[in-house]
Amino acid sequence: MRAAALYSAAGSLFLTTLAAVPAGSADAAPGAPGVPGFAELRGTAVAAARARAAGIRFGACSPADVPKAPRSLRCGTVTVPLDYAHPDGARIKLTVSRTRATQKDPQNSKQRVPRQGALVYNPGGPGGSSMIFPLIGNTPKWKRIAAAYDLVGYAPRGVGRSAPLSCADPRHLSTGPTAAPEHPSQAYKLRRIAQAKAYARGCAQRSGSKLRFYTSLNNARDLDVLRAALGEDRLTFVGASYGTYFGALYAAMFPSHLRRMVLDSSVNPAPEKIWYRSNLDQSAAFEERWSDLKDWIAHHDDVYRLGNTAAKVQRSYDTARRRLARKAAGGKVGPGQLQNALLTAGYYDGFWPSRAAALSAYLKGDPKPLIQLAAPATDRAAAAEAENSDAVYTAVECNDAPWPTDWKTWDRDNTRIARAAPFETWNNAWMNLPCAYWPAPRQQPLDVRTGPGEVPPVLILAAERDAAAPYSGALEMNRRLAGSVLVTERDAGTHGIGGGANACVNDHFEAYLVQGRVPGRRASCAPHRLPAAVRPTKESQRDSVKGRGGRH
8 A cells, every 4th residue: 555655656756757758759768667557657748748738729619529519618629648558659539628717706797816727527427528517607606616717528538529439339229118127037137147248249349459448547647638738737626426536546646736626426446446346335325315215205295195104105116117017108118217217316316306206197197207207318319428428437447447257246246235225236237247258458446545745635525325426435535535625415415516505515615626725624514405396297307317327
């Protein structure tokens, strides 16, 4: 563990030395044979120097990147090496978006706010894009931050038009209905094993030799090149969910390049958790979040009539699953689609009213709200986007670390967890099972940690009942990043809380980004108010979000 901390400090010093290496002079720096990651470290410095010299030529955004983008949002690309060990080899382009700092004080229009540089955001995934993120600066909760910073989004490698990955033909993906057995039969398991093997083969066939280079370590290196291309000496970064992991990697790998960093809904960075055990922890946590939703529905039994106890709500859900297994709603919504719609409610309690209303309507004989909410997207663009997101998620998680390759291990662990936590366990296992048969080399995760004074204070935000990123991960991240400060939203479970519904959390978030101020010790906030029950309307159903929630 000490070696990892020393390596990050030494790496930072070496990057400073290499920063003056001119473009195209990769051989100018001395080699260090036998030092793990040395070539990639050197390659990052070379790529960053080139990016700083080239900058980013911002212009109108392509509709493929941001449909109907306003003129205030500008887009461009930054070039990074596919393989940082060979910066003069193949290169790929990442799409980037930006709005300029308004420098307008939202409380006093006559006062000019000093610009503090660029703020880069990543929403997680892996497989998530933040190309539309800069538009959040128009919302009231972000105006002070948008006054001080250029807001920058981007599509990480593999995502969207950033050297996109693909593992399957989107036209051939299942559009439903699907099953979602909580305690699958042996025959069902064998079918899913065959599907996982075929998916892993498809990733190799469609992505070729480049597949191995889609990793969290390379995402962190790309972030440093983006920093340089934006003309920033030090990075200001907000990472949510999975974005907290490669944000923490960045802090460990490039400590002297960090200005401010918010890690919102942190995953557990411990090497032994990446990623197999992290997903087991997530499956167990979703059962608690499902219980929160059932309790809320039961509390509003006068509206939804699904039962006045959590146990009765569970029976209503089980009844709907059995009916959908016999006859899919609209021919497209089966038990799998129902489970997925309720899973997304585990991420964001703002979704609770629409999910409860759709389930209630279905059981009363009206399947239309559930079909509108849960039916898989059928248009080609949406299907291609979903396939691309899944491909990047799978590639990054499978490449990042060793996974069990013996099915017996998966079967044993998931069977054990599903006894107490059946809601999400097996669906999560099927999502990740291609990693058991992955054709590309696996990496060993970096032991993320920083020493006292090595990086500026990092702000960590976490909700105690977050299922997608269990709270234990935030505690571990806080322990590993010396000088970091944890702000907890008590007894709440929304995934991603910065700039959200909790005014107390937002005060800490804004004070840190705008003023550089952190609480003197761990801080906590009372939970935000849960949503009110809303009777279903056609308008509320149209506004609901479709699709499965991101994994991290």
